[in-house]
Amino acid sequence: MTVKVSVIGLGYLGATHAVAMVELGHDVIGIEPDQIKLESLRNGILPFHEPGLGSALTRAIASGRLKFSSSHNQESAAAEIHFICVGTPQKPGSAAADTSYVMAAAKDLAKWVSKTAVVAGKSTVPVGTAKLLRDSMSEIAGFNIHLAWNPEFLREGTALEDSLRPDRLVIGAWEEYSVERLKAVYKPILDLGTPFLALDVPTAELVKVAANAFLATKISFINAMAEVAEVSGGDAVALAKAIGYDERIGNKFLRTGIGFGGGCLPKDIRGFVARAEELGVGSAVEFLRHIDAINLRRRDKVVELAKVELGNLHGKRITMLGISFKPDSDDLRDSPALEISQRLTAAGATVTVHDPVSLDALSSRSPELNREGDLVEAMREADLTILGTEWKLYREADPHLLGSLVATKTVIDGRNVLDVPAWQKAGWKVIALGRSIVNG
């Protein structure tokens, strides 16, 4: 059954969701106030890098089922489901999430929404936000809005696939009506046997931040072990492998390195602590401050390792391989590789960045960093190379070939993805986080 939906906010989440909705057979209108982003999408050009999404966008536009607008209109008002997908960044100068964009989007929508429509929030919000939105929207609309919370778990790099084949679907709602309407929209996904959870609204809001808090904890746990391994002759990579065989622990998200970043994990754990404090239970998630601190200390560690290797960084040439917060994405938000590059530059080094897709985004973000699109040229004159993002290109690079073309064969493997014996055999000095066994 085709449903008319609107998708409000067409960033990483919203653009993916809009395209996914078309793939599921629905008629979609995407609302995005940023004119540059809107025009780009209208022309079938994805304003960010996401594998497979560009071709799906082209298909969606060609099908005539995906339309765009910079604001609500009669067409979006006719939608039966409205998905709110706007950003909830960290508030400047505070750990809390900035919910002003979701609130503004909701209030704006309240002037257009019909009595029978369902509004489904997909953004990651502090628990209690949905209730505020519902009250505020209902007051503006003059009737009770059917509001539900439907958190999104997609991962950049596999966003469309994650949207179409999620691990689970979560819907938090006050009324059965909203649940049934959303189940109809997601029917093709539910027909695949996808686990479905209808929850109360606060739990649905909490699912997403709790999941991200758990994932962040797992990464920082192994990075805490790395700190201990580094001073005790141990090897956190081997340690992770050994404990990961225990199926209660599992080996995913247990790779030691320069830690997590991006537009979600860091701001979500900080926002979670801030919200818990407001609710008087700050001590319950106080440990997340440590998770955050462990994560940020790994960035300090790389700067420290560079200084140990090069001495005074003034005039030294350092090449950063990969600048996005993760491979298969050009997202630079809170990227560990970017922060390390900026700090090395501030310490006097000349940093050249290579990245398969993120150099354009980098030029406006951090113009003081040199950009080089050719891998060998980026590394040729470097006094030190740092692997900052584990793109396949770097994981599979030939150390013999690279070694024959560059001046200095020293690399810090910030992600622990290089085949250390192979690189050493090719004459490289490999410095790896969490591995005193490698670093001697």
Ligand SMILES: NC(=O)c1ccc[n+]([C@@H]2O[C@H](COP(=O)([O-])OP(=O)(O)OC[C@H]3O[C@@H](n4cnc5c(N)ncnc54)[C@H](O)[C@@H]3O)[C@@H](O)[C@H]2O)c1
């Ligand atoms: N990026 C991810 O991988 C991901 C995954 C799951 C959940 N989330 C959550 O989804 C939300 C959005 O994240 P994102 O990464 O897509 O952010 P984003 O910054 O890429 O996109 C947000 C978009 O909303 C638009 N917007 C702002 N105010 C608006 C308004 N009033 N009306 C319509 N559009 C408006 C912005 O112009 C922007 O294009 C956040 O809460 C985030 O935590 C993100």
